[in-house]
Amino acid sequence: MKYINKIAKQRKIIDIYYFVAPLKQDLNPQTYSKQQKMLSRLRKSGVIIILCKRSKRDSEDGKEIHKIKEDDIRLALQMQKDAYHNKFDTALLFSGDGDFAPLPEYIREKGKRMEVIYFENSISIGLLRACEFKGIKIDKKILNKFFLRE
Numbered sequence: 255m256k257y258i259n260k261i262a263k264q265r266k267i268i269d270i271y272y273f274v275a276p277l278k279q280d281l282n283p284q285t286y287s288k289q290q291k292m293l294s295r296l297r298k299s300g301v302i303i304i305l306c307k308r309s310k311r312d313s314e315d316g317k318e319i320h321k322i323k324e325d326d327i328r329l330a331l332q333m334q335k336d337a338y339h340n341k342f343d344t345a346l347l348f349s350g351d352g353d354f355a356p357l358p359e360y361i362r363e364k365g366k367r368m369e370v371i372y373f374e375n376s377i378s379i380g381l382l383r384a385c386e387f388k389g390i391k392i393d394k395k396i397l398n399k400f401f402l403r404e
Contacts, residue, residue: 255299257400261346261371261390268342270301271332273325275308304328326353333357337364346371352378358385 258270274293279286293303307323333345337360345361347354350372358368358381370381370389382388 273304275306275322337366350377352380355380355384
């Protein structure tokens, strides 16, 4: 929350959404417990948790992997809905995923603005180009200061 307040500056924060797929308790009880504690802390601080699906697949090397499904579409639909209902002037998108590149165009049509906040080395050039504001990079210094400290 400290980082969100820092980048929001003097702007009023309306809603914060976190899109995540719940882990299965029986696969890894320790990791499941950590995730539940984190989600509980987020809820207590006012974050709206949107639960998505988790899909199981085999990777190229034959290992079982789990991917979050529906998170992109749920996020895009929520942002469009909030823009339509005039809930914000500027939306902050924490992602570097190029799948979101069409979203700023819709947001602009509604008279809104979208800023992208992304991790170092994981940003789609198409997404950056689509946003009027070129974004904020989360680098190692920011990670250490706001996210990795206890």
